[in-house]
Amino acid sequence: MTDILPEDDLHVIASRAKAKTDISHIHAFLGAKTSDKWLAVAKDNLPLLMQDHANCEKKAAGTAMNLIFRYEFHRDLQEKLAQLVREEMLHYEQVLELMKERGIAWSHLPAGRYAKGLLKHKRTWEPAGMIDVLIIGAFIEARSCERFSALADVIDDEKLSKYYKYLLKSESRHYEDYLALAQSVSDEPIDERVAFFRAVEAELIDSPDGELRFHSGVPDFV
Numbered sequence: 001m002t003d004i005l006p007e008d009d010l011h012v013i014a015s016r017a018k019a020k021t022d023i024s025h026i027h028a029f030l031g032a033k034t035s036d037k038w039l040a041v042a043k044d045n046l047p048l049l050m051q052d053h054a055n056c057e058k059k060a061a062g063t064a065m066n067l068i069f070r071y072e073f074h075r076d077l078q079e080k081l082a083q084l085v086r087e088e089m090l091h092y093e094q095v096l097e098l099m100k101e102r103g104i105a106w107s108h109l110p111a112g113r114y115a116k117g118l119l120k121h122k123r124t125w126e127p128a129g130m131i132d133v134l135i136i137g138a139f140i141e142a143r144s145c146e147r148f149s150a151l152a153d154v155i156d157d158e159k160l161s162k163y164y165k166y167l168l169k170s171e172s173r174h175y176e177d178y179l180a181l182a183q184s185v186s187d188e189p190i191d192e193r194v195a196f197f198r199a200v201e202a203e204l205i206d207s208p209d210g211e212l213r214f215h216s217g218v219p220d221f222v
Helices: 010-016 024-029 036-043 046-070 075-101 114-119 128-152 158-184 191-206
Strands: none
Touching (some): 024 128, 036 128, 075 158, 114 191, 128 158
8 A cells, every 4th residue: 555644544534533524515416315225235235335435436536537638638627637536546545455454355346327327428529528527427426425424324334434434525525626627618507417417316326226336226136
């Protein structure tokens, strides 16, 4: 594991995490709340969920890197996404460490339907395509934040609970950064497009889902 700042060390995180973080702005942004059924199944399947969480952090960093290379003409986007890449890879390393502590072996876990369900609505011309990708990124980060908060309140693993609370600050900032970047590359207000993806994302979260993943819908297999 690479050198990290003291405040990002897992032992420090476990001792400093806030008891409660206000994410009311996240709930206001999202169109649906995580179901009690998802939470009940998720808390009993933490090894699988941690594996998928690690995958999500790695994919988020990869998506940001792809945007950096594809849209290198946009200075503000470059700076914001470079910071995001660093943070996502730090989180990836941290989740790997937490998995190792718990004896959870790395295994291949296919992606769920969530990201594909959002990306299939991405427009194919520019800059509309970039705007949609950034808005989708905002919803993914906001949903992650909402689920970290919900999980932190119900799981029995105290250290993991505190880690999820630690993640709330960065994840909530990421969704706001993505939204700001989307608006910065658009000549028109993005409100209508945000509302469109809010409805799409809420449908994915509220509808039955045959797989458990960090961003999956309501489990229909129990």
